[in-house]
Amino acid sequence: MTQAIKIYDTTLRDGTQGEGVSFTVAGKIRVAEKLDQFGIDYIEGGWPGSNPRDMAFFEEAQKLTLKHAKIAAFGSTRRASLRAEEDPQLQLLLDAKTPVVTIFGKTWLLHVVEILRTTAEENLKMIEDSVRFLTESGREVIYDAEHFFDGFCDNPEYALKTLEAAKRGGAINLTLCDTNGGKLVSEVQDIVSQVVAHFPGTAVGVHCHNDSGLGVAVSLAGVEAGAVLVQGTINGVGERNGNGNLTTIMPNLILKMGQELNCAPNLSKLRDLSLFVDEMANRASDNSAPFVGPAAFAHKGGVHADAAAKVKHSYEHIEPELVGNRTRVLVSDMSGRSSVMMKAKEIGVDLDARSPELKDFLAELKELEFRGYGYEAADASFKLLLNRFLKGKKDEFELIGYRVMVGHQTSLKRTVSEATVKVKIGDEVHHTVAEASGPVGALDDALRKAIAPAFPEIMEVELIDFKVRILDSQHGADAIIRVQIESTDGKEIWGTVGASDNIIEATWEALVDSVEYKILLESEKQA
The missing domain is CATH 3.20.20.70 (Aldolase class I)
Known part of the structure; x- marks a missing residue:
């Protein structure tokens, strides 16, 4: 033995x-x-x-x-x-x-x-x-x-x-x-x-x-x-x-x-x-760790994703489930029709491979990636994009405008951010204001206050991570900035993304997707 x-x-x-x-x-x-x-x-x-x-x-x-x-x-x-x-x-x-x-x-x-x-x-x-x-x-x-x-x-x-x-x-x-x-x-x-x-x-x-x-x-x-x-x-x-x-x-x-x-x-x-x-250990996990990392069985290139969809072990050395992992499809400007189909299936969106809109969606996706958006860690934003583009699903609320002010109170030795948000839900306009130490917290609070009367479920959402990446640093202060946010409602965790040459605008886009996704989750449960 x-x-x-x-x-x-x-x-x-x-x-x-x-x-x-x-x-x-x-x-x-x-x-x-x-x-x-x-x-x-x-x-x-x-x-x-x-x-x-x-x-x-x-x-x-x-x-x-x-x-x-x-x-x-x-x-x-x-x-x-x-x-x-x-x-x-x-x-x-x-x-x-x-x-x-x-x-x-x-x-x-x-x-x-x-x-x-x-x-x-x-x-x-x-x-x-x-x-x-x-x-x-x-x-x-x-x-x-x-x-x-x-x-x-x-x-x-x-x-x-x-x-x-x-x-x-x-x-x-x-x-x-x-x-x-x-x-x-x-x-x-x-x-x-x-x-x-x-x-x-x-x-x-x-x-x-x-x-x-x-x-x-x-x-x-x-x-x-x-x-x-x-x-x-x-x-x-x-x-x-x-x-x-x-x-x-x-x-x-x-x-x-x-x-x-x-x-x-x-x-x-x-x-x-x-x-x-x-x-x-209060330590960030290694995304690329063999066997156990999220990227261990992730497919990004269209050719790879297509092959893996047909025969999984053509691009996977073991079955991911053997070590408690899973196959993931990453969508980017390298994605083809197969990648998008696989990703849509993974996140629960039914697509018709013969749909003429799918070709236009791929073109839109590549354009968005070119402008700085990244959907590899932003499944929630990707699902919302699919729903908007292929299903004609409109946002649950309409933005009229927002404003953020940051000021330092010398006597109190503190910096305070104030955000005002005005949105339209149905025929009603909601205008709210919130204060926080930072602009992200102020925007987040003001947005929640504005839409909570119609969608109380968004008060369960909590921001758990906020990442900023400068994509073309050679442009200095005018560089494109990508903001990625992770949110949770205590049961699920989802990622959203925004991109702009203005960090507040990029943040706003990611925040809006975060609450929109929570609303979508609730509607799917009730369907």
């Missing part, structure tokens, strides 16, 4: 060393629960004693009832001047009360001599003593051989001796770390093969960084060479350029390499896991 590859997640420890990545204690607990539900084998929670947050996490983690995963505490070997039982850092690892402890030790003689300032022989004793102390204290010990590949290239005989020391101490796994992330695929594969051959019957793992853009590739190469444990992080977060990305490694292992993983039955929840971890 093939041995299942174990997945060791270090998002909550190594991942937090990445720039801009931070979790609250509650967030770390929620991520641990989510990783357990997904089927991750080991969850590294942090380094006890390094900071109060990690200590608090391990205290809270003791209350968790995990179904599958084992929590691991992370630390280093004893100091050169102390016995293992006297080392306070090793005692803190025991105090964390985790079933698994992962400790790292030095492989590269450069670090032993120049960083630790000790001898090669003492380093071997530090490794063996530390692993044995933790093992005899009832812990499963995973040994991380730091800078292993660099150390092996420098002195392979000594590098293997460090692993032998960890094995004598009782380590259940010898994980080889490409700490600097500088090794190529062929190097990692060759060295892992040699280690596996040197330690028959011993579980070997890999821990790879992404400094050369190869974190995933070298991790997979390690498995091909015989490693049975892979360490990495969700979404590849981590120090410098990040760690091996588990959201890419896991589907490749399962779908491309036929490896057995305990999390394989839950692979369809991979995108959900990816989004959840980003949310807990």
Whole structure:
């Protein structure tokens, strides 16, 4: 029977060393629960004693009832001047009360001599003593051989001796770390093969960084060479350029390499896991992330979209649903009839492919894109455009005019924006005014006040994102500006777009589409 590859997640420890990545204690607990539900084998929670947050996490983690995963505490070997039982850092690892402890030790003689300032022989004793102390204290010990590949290239005989020391101490796994992330695929594969051959019957793992853009590739190469444990992080977060990305490694292992993983039955929840971890880290998701990103199965060019419509796998390497994703069609000035048909179907608009208006609509779409509009992230505006152009659907209200004033009140040390909006709904004219700190908020409030009497549902809408992009900066202040807005009613999220050489006008267009789309949603529910 093939041995299942174990997945060791270090998002909550190594991942937090990445720039801009931070979790609250509650967030770390929620991520641990989510990783357990997904089927991750080991969850590294942090380094006890390094900071109060990690200590608090391990205290809270003791209350968790995990179904599958084992929590691991992370630390280093004893100091050169102390016995293992006297080392306070090793005692803190025991105090964390985790079933698994992962400790790292030095492989590269450069670090032993120049960083630790000790001898090669003492380093071997530090490794063996530390692993044995933790093992005899009832812990499963995973040994991380730091800078292993660099150390092996420098002195392979000594590098293997460090692993032998960890094995004598009782380590259940010898994980080889490409700490600097500088090794190529062929190097990692060759060295892992040699280690596996040197330690028959011993579980070997890999821990790879992404400094050369190869974190995933070298991790997979390690498995091909015989490693049975892979360490990495969700979404590849981590120090410098990040760690091996588990959201890419896991589907490749399962779908491309036929490896057995305990999390394989839950692979369809991979995108959900990816989004959840980003949310807990207060981090924007990578639109282009393999497998889980929104663009992973998006088709923009007309030829691609047409081919994908006929035979999906002609332009998709897997079925998106296997990882919880979906096929998306992007409409732009590159779109052809097939793209528009697919996109219309995706957003629930029935189109007749033989309709003569469709050709005119394509021409209009290309003209709008040329003028600065972009519909790739603005499905709501695209649907409204389709309804207006092909179905002759008119706007629910008519704009008579709007005005925005921005002033600074020196005595109060604040800037205030005031917006007035005048619209016509049926035979009635609604004229409203609103104040806010910024012009977007003032316009949004005034527009809602104006149309809420006729369409109360728009008061459920909330703006959750506002993006401004200058499209032709060489024109300076007269450049075309694209504004994209994301809105939600608590149930759905939609995007709208506006474009103009005036930022307020572009904003107004996106705001109007946002509320028009909410009105459309309500009318479709009632139909």
